[in-house]
Amino acid sequence: MRKWYALLVLIIIFACKNDKKEEKIMKPTSSIKKKEVVYQVFTRLFGNTNTTNKPWGTIEENGVGKFSDFTEKALTEIKDLGVTHIWYTGIPHHDVIRDYTSIGISNDDPDIVKGRAGSPYAVKDYYNVNPDLADDPKNRLKEFQALIKRTHKVGLKLIIDIVPNHVARNYEGKTTPKGQEPFGASDDTSVEYHRDNNFYYIPNAEFKVPQWQDGYQPLGGEKISLADGKYTEIPARWTGNGSRLAQPDRNDWYETVKVNYGVRPDGSYDFEVLPDNFDAKDYKSHFEFWEGKNVPDSWMKFKDIALYWLAMGVDGFRFDMAEMVPVEFWSYMNSNIKMQNSTAFLLAEVYNPDLYRTYIHKGKMDYLYDKVELYDSLKHIMAGHGWTDHIETVERGMKDIEHHMLRFLENHDEQRIASPEFAGDPKIAKPAMVVSAALSTAPTMIYFGQEVGEPGAENAGFGSPSRTSIFDYIGVPTFQRWVNNKKFDGGQSTEDEKNLRDFYKRLLNFTIGSSALMGQYQEIHYYNKDHTEGYDHRVFSFCRWSDDEKLIIVTNFDKEKTYDLTLKVPEFMIEKWKLSSGTFPMEDQLYHDSNPELKVTDTKRGEFSIQIKPLESFIFKLK
Structure with a gap:
């Protein structure tokens, strides 16, 4: 090799x-006059000042951040770092292992939940928000609306996740607006596939919890009534990553079920496809193409979800695993979004370079992750193995779509730069960050804590260190020193951490002001x-x-x-x-x-x- x-x-x-x-x-290929910078923050971790960090710890033991922690002071500090957009990760109501039955939320089963705090990509109700994030869970949506107003007040735009490929295995959608139905409510469960079913089924089969190995047990083995190795689902449904087994593997996305977009089990399409020349047409033409057409039910449900959040004041979306969903759906979805808000920021997770141009031009995405090209190249160079020659190779290969390829060095899926498993020293990222931010006209993204050198070393429970946990209640020590008991002033940061943040602040502020x-x-x-x-x-x-x-x-x-x-x-x-x-x-x-x-x-x-x-x-x- x-x-x-x-x-x-x-x-x-x-x-x-x-x-x-x-x-x-x-x-240049963009009409945008200045660079955009996205600050991804894992919402429940941002304001958590608890330092216990017990593996599999509860909220009471390890603490949790709240919407209210994003004060005007905190948001102003983020903006002053050189940020234009904040991506609040983990907003839609997803599975959590905490009792909220007193406000009408059913308990979630640990056998189909990753971690104690749950995966933000196993959404249980798309029309509400994570109750953990609210000071008063029954008023959680109003508290999020207040956060939207504070975010806009300081001059930031905000992005939230939409996860189109899958939903939580126990999706309920209890707060779905009147006149609409939750996913799966009218499905014909006697057949594997029907175009307007929201899910795929395994008729006459009962779902079974994966066989755990290597000592893993949900909640670290804690015994509670629902953690019994069982979950009732008859008939079983396909798992989020496409597994068609009634008992998925422990490495499958067993906590989720795959959404059906009118793609038959043999991979053929049960909907009209876009004409070949539509990659050159604007979103208005795409909207007109789909207007009045009979599209699969799941398409309409996700379109309604996106428009619901736009109407609330959300400025854009990050679409999880977008390449697992047909590009025609994205043409339909994104053209509807742009007709409501032409400046909406649409970012997609796509890892196959062969699909980049299709999802940008036909799918009408604004931006895609530049993961397998620039990020992987820079990671190799930072690790001491790669040559800088490859930076130019990457840039030449994407010069026609360079504006659409968002650059980053960290996000919730990737290893922290400062972790021993990656670079072991956050300063090693400084030249890579300059290249990432200044090489193209594309937006730049940083992950909260990156700017102070967070190593992601905590053993939170589900998963392993080097990536800050998105599944459990945990504190983020290096970032907590900057939070400084919610003064958000770096009062406890070390000199190295202050100097690193100063570097990011200088660089990002220059980029957003540079023509x-x-x-x-x-x-x-x-x-x-x-x-x-x-x-x-x-x-x-x-x-x-x-x-x-x-x-x-x-x-x-x-x-x-x-x-x-x-x-x-x-x-x-x-x-x-x-x-x-x-x-x-x-x-x-x-x-x-x-x-x-x-x-x-x-x-x-x-x-x-x-x-x-x-x-x-x-x-x-x-x-």
Whole structure:
């Protein structure tokens, strides 16, 4: 595998060197004037100041954050970090192991719930919110509406999850509006499939709880009445990840059931497909295409859910595992959303690069996760294995859709950078963060705690450390020091944590104010590998520019080596920037303490000298 990878790298390098330089210039594809930055926060963990951290602990033992913890002070601090959108993760009412029967919520069975606090992706009622998050659970929806108002008041837009591929195995939808039905209410359960069934069934079979192995037991083995190894479901239904077994495997998404979108069990479609030319049409044309058409029942149910939350003031959605749902549904769903709110922020989890363009153009998604391309490449480089050459390979391969590929280094599914299982040191992410935030016109996303170096080391119960738990009640120690007993001022943070947050704040605020980062892109990495002594594959350099701003960005991914370089700016860039011969002062936009001069010769070649320390980055702006 390593020999194959090395050969591939050589082929790519050769191809890149022999292409015409002008053809590598990326032109902007967006009408948005400035960068957007998404701050993902796991809502129930944000304001929790309890430090007990008992594995499988209850709310009373380990605590839980609330909607009310997002005070104007807290939200202002998030906005001032350089954030435009906040993604509140875990809002819709999902399964939880806590007794809320006094307010009419049924108890959830630990045999079909992951963790004690439950998976946010096993939604039980799409028309209400997680009762754990409310100071007064019976008024939980009003408390969330108040949070929407506070979020907007400080100038942030907000995103919540919609999970279209599956719902909780015990979905109830008790607060579904009058005139509408919860998922599955009118299904014909005698057949495996019917177009307007919301679920797939296994006739004449009874659901069985998975066989637990390796010592795992729900709730860590705690004995409560419902944790009996049984859950009644007759007939059994397909599991969320597509398993058709009445007894799913423990590694299946056993806590959920798959939603039927009119896809027959053999994979064929029971609905009209989009014409071939519809990838070039706008959302209004897609809306008109579907208007009046008879679509599967699940399509209408999820459309109604999205419009319900938009009407409440939500500004957009993150769609879980969108590629497991037909693209025609997304054309229908997203065109309906955009007709109600043309600026809605629509972000989808899609991991198959072969589907990117289909889900962007036909599915009318604004943004997709750039996980398997840039994230995986940067992770490899941060771990000390990859070459920065691959950054340009990724960017070239997606230049036609670069604006739609949201960049990140952490989210709730990925390992924390500071965890020993990943980089072991949050500072190692600094050059990668500069590249992630400045390489394209796409939005940037960070995960709460990333900005202070949270390592995700707690053993919360379900799952394992290195990822902050989304299944159990737990505290987040490094982040709690910044929360500082809900003063939200970093009063308990260490100097390293304060310095790291300061770096993120400087970088993100620069990105949301820069016109060049919504302009054109050109790597100068390969030119410097050929022409600059000492420059190698641990350094990366590129240019970004607009009519009124010109940037040269240089990063050092090496955690030990300092580079003394006389960096070159090639002739084709000098011509693009229309620079005459002479000296042009520059200033670093991150810390403003490095001010080299770009010297342009009569032969239209530029150069400047810098010393770049381990894990250091510069964003030089021509004055």
